[in-house]
Amino acid sequence: MRNRWNRKCIICMLPGILGTLVFFVIPYIRMLYYSVIDNQYRRNFTGLSNYIKTIKNSYFILALKNSLLLILAGVTVLVIFSVVLSLFLYFGNINGRSAFILPMLLPTAAISVIWREIFKDAVTALPVYLLFWWKNTGICIILLTASFAAMDKEVFEAAAVDGVGSIRKHIYITIPMNIPVIIFTTLLSIVNSFRIFKESCLFYSSNYPPDCSYTLQYYMNNHFYKLDYQVLSSAAVLLSVFIILIIIFCFKLQKKYQF
Amino acid sequence: MQEIYNTTRKKQEKLSIPPVIIYVITILFFGTMAFLTFKARDIHEKGLPHVKHQKLGIIPKDAIHNNQVFIIKTMVKNGEERTFAEARVIKTGEETKEGYKIASGTDMWDSIITFSDRELKDGAEVVIIK
Amino acid sequence: MACKKEKLYYKTSKLSFIFIKGIINVIAIIFILPVLLTVIKSAGHYRELLFDCFIFYPMFWNSLFYATVITIIQMAVIIPCAFGLSNGKFRGRKFIFFIYVILMMMPFQVTMLPNYIGLRELGILNTRTGIILPMVFSPFGLVVMHQYMKKINTSVIEAVRLETNSVITVIWKGVVPQVKTCIMAVFLFTFAECYNMLEQPMLFLKEDNLKTLPVFISQADKYEGGVLFPAAVIYMIPVFLLYLSLGKNLEGRTGAGNL
Numbered sequence: 042m043r044n045r046w047n048r049k050c051i052i053c054m055l056p057g058i059l060g061t062l063v064f065f066v067i068p069y070i071r072m073l074y075y076s077v078i079d080n081q082y083r084r085n086f087t088g089l090s091n092y093i094k095t096i097k098n099s100y101f102i103l104a105l106k107n108s109l110l111l112i113l114a115g116v117t118v119l120v121i122f123s124v125v126l127s128l129f130l131y132f133g134n135i136n137g138r139s140a141f142i143l144p145m146l147l148p149t150a151a152i153s154v155i156w157r158e159i160f161k162d163a164v165t166a167l168p169v170y171l172l173f174w175w176k177n178t179g180i181c182i183i184l185l186t187a188s189f190a191a192m193d194k195e196v197f198e199a200a201a202v203d204g205v206g207s208i209r210k211h212i213y214i215t216i217p218m219n220i221p222v223i224i225f226t227t228l229l230s231i232v233n234s235f236r237i238f239k240e241s242c243l244f245y246s247s248n249y250p251p252d253c254s255y256t257l258q259y260y261m262n263n264h265f266y267k268l269d270y271q272v273l274s275s276a277a278v279l280l281s282v283f284i285i286l287i288i289i290f291c292f293k294l295q296k297k298y299q300f
Numbered sequence: 301m302q303e304i305y306n307t308t309r310k311k312q313e314k315l316s317i318p319p320v321i322i323y324v325i326t327i328l329f330f331g332t333m334a335f336l337t338f339k340a341r342d343i344h345e346k347g348l349p350h351v352k353h354q355k356l357g358i359i360p361k362d363a364i365h366n367n368q369v370f371i372i373k374t375m376v377k378n379g380e381e382r383t384f385a386e387a388r389v390i391k392t393g394e395e396t397k398e399g400y401k402i403a404s405g406t407d408m409w410d411s412i413i414t415f416s417d418r419e420l421k422d423g424a425e426v427v428i429i430k
Numbered sequence: 431m432a433c434k435k436e437k438l439y440y441k442t443s444k445l446s447f448i449f450i451k452g453i454i455n456v457i458a459i460i461f462i463l464p465v466l467l468t469v470i471k472s473a474g475h476y477r478e479l480l481f482d483c484f485i486f487y488p489m490f491w492n493s494l495f496y497a498t499v500i501t502i503i504q505m506a507v508i509i510p511c512a513f514g515l516s517n518g519k520f521r522g523r524k525f526i527f528f529i530y531v532i533l534m535m536m537p538f539q540v541t542m543l544p545n546y547i548g549l550r551e552l553g554i555l556n557t558r559t560g561i562i563l564p565m566v567f568s569p570f571g572l573v574v575m576h577q578y579m580k581k582i583n584t585s586v587i588e589a590v591r592l593e594t595n596s597v598i599t600v601i602w603k604g605v606v607p608q609v610k611t612c613i614m615a616v617f618l619f620t621f622a623e624c625y626n627m628l629e630q631p632m633l634f635l636k637e638d639n640l641k642t643l644p645v646f647i648s649q650a651d652k653y654e655g656g657v658l659f660p661a662a663v664i665y666m667i668p669v670f671l672l673y674l675s676l677g678k679n680l681e682g683r684t685g686a687g688n689l
Contacts, residue, residue: 049597050518057511058526060567065533068544075543126454135451140458146618146673147465148626150644151662155468157650175461228535235537239628243648261539265633270543277540284535322675329667336480337487344481378653379485379638 069281076274091275101276103252104260107166111237111256115173116230120223122174123181128211130182131189138182145179152176153243160244166253168244173237180233181226188222189215220298228291235284238262349418350429351385353411360399363414364392369402370420372411372428385413387422465666472659479660483653485638486646486661493642494668496558497625500565504620505613507566512575513601517587527576534569538629549634556636565624571616578612579605614676622669 079087095101130138160168200210238258248263257280264273353372363369370385390405479486515523545564554560582605590604628644635641643665650658
């Protein structure tokens with residue numbers, strides 16, 4: 042009986058797993074294959090020469106620098122901002138939550154129109170950063186307030202007995218108790234910082250943005266149009282390895298702080 | 301022991317729009333969009349001059365005003381090909397019973413507008429009828 | 431022992447608190463400002479868009495069509511899949527889930543090229559199916575659904591299993607009522623994500639009739655100015671309506687912070 046039930050469960054899973062295999066896993070493996078051959082037609086195995094060529098490319102280094110800057114600066118500011126904001130929103134009983142959730146759901150194309158109007162003559166990459174913060178504050182606030190709501194309130198009671206002031210109460214109690222959620226929020230923001238490419242592309246409405254906003258996805262996109270598959274594949278593999286490392290790092294960090 | 305601290309939060313006021321209004325707005329919105337999808341082109345064309353045109357040959361007298369005729373120009377506007385009327389200054393040639401022959405001013409492959417139900421302006425969009 | 435009576439939530443009469451509340455309200459208004467500006471700037475250009483730009487209508491209905499179809503099919507595929515993944519007992523469950531998490535976090539550019547080649551080989555490159563199928567099997571829905579299904583009450587499943595043997599009935603009667611919040615949330619997010627699709631139609635489709643609205647907005651220079659603002663407003667309305675009608679279910683997302 043158990044085995045029949047098990048088999049039925051596995052059969053349930055089949056459409057989903059099959060689709061993911063065909064459309065995500067197999068393409069990924071093919072891409073790994075493309076990154077180690079030198080030409081579509083000759084298909085000689087060249088080992089790591091594609092990777093070395095990519096890493097030495099100055100545009101790749103520029104793109105990598107911009108992407109890293111976006112992750113470090115953008116995500117840090119976003120997490121700090123949303124933690125502070127959700128502390129105030131939750132513990133202060135303020136009603137502004139819908140205003141922050143709304144940007145998350147609005148389609149990006151609609152927003153990029155007005156963003157282009159407002160920031161017509163911006164020289165730095167500031168509009169992209171602002172767009173990133175504007176869009177992702179909502180999901181961070183949702184996660185953080187949900188976690189605050191699930192927190193054990195008796196610790197506050199104990200702290201009140203000890204006579205802790207409000208700011209210190211939050212720094213020493215709320216934030217340490219919610220570190221797993223904060224790590225998850227950081228991870229989610231890092232993933233969303235890769236997705237900001239769509240907004241950035243719509244904002245500059247071209248495939249060649251100014252140098253300060255040229256991120257990895259632009260690099261890969263342009264090579265796709267140039268049909269330069271080898272460079273594209275090696276850059277994509279490097280990017281995915283980078284993401285996998287970040288995910289594993291966040292997993293381990295979250296396990297350490299979970300109790 | 302009674303609760304010693306106030307844990308009741310003020311009930312968050314959500315945007316309380318009754319569902320009926322949302323359904324009505326949805327139906328109105330999609331109805332309008334569906335209606336416009338089919339009828340917008342007709343409504344647009346009703347406001348445009350309807351013209352007839354011909355290539356070369358004899359042009360009727362009323363197609364020429366002040367030594368000026370209109371020719372048909374197809375341009376891509378808003379992602380589609382549209383027809384426009386462009387004014388050309390011409391010199392008339394032979395005169396026959398039906399009209400004039402054009403001596404100069406238009407190219408050989410231009411289509412000249414012979415009839416229009418409304419006054420034409422340079423660069424105005426037109427609709428061609430048979 | 432006399433416990434000091436301490437309010438967990440701030441007294442709303444303190445001056446500094448009112449100041450902070452004012453600041454947060456201003457921030458909330460700044461967040462909504464782009465939307466309001468779009469609506470304001472779009473006034474007067476509706477005639478140009480609705481009666482002059484006929485390529486807008488197929489793209490609008492296309493966006494809605496893709497979003498609805500993808501979301502509905504994805505629900506049908508993902509619920510059994512998540513159920514099988516969380517309730518079946520076989521080796522490699524954690525590994526499969528880990529692969530899904532990694533796939534979820536990859537940006538589109540990583541699998542962009544192999545997807546293109548795969549679709550071309552399957553012969554669905556320039557069709558609607560080619561856009562729908564890859565997005566149906568997107569890993570995001572499955573990860574979120576799996577997190578929720580881990581927490582459901584297995585006794586309900588056992589009770590339903592006593593009555594019937596078919597897995598579909600078990601899922602429909604036993605599982606779905608319990609994870610309704612999660613289904614609504616995934617529905618909303620997947621709808622918003624598919625409604626937002628820019629890269630896939632731009633790269634995989636050639637005919638303008640099949641493309642979606644973000645492509646319309648990104649090709650701003652092909653159309654006369656001023657058409658974009660009403661397009662953005664009309665584009666925003668369906669998602670806004672959907673959020674208004676289903677949005678209250680979004681508030682109950684707890685426990686989403688732990689991977």
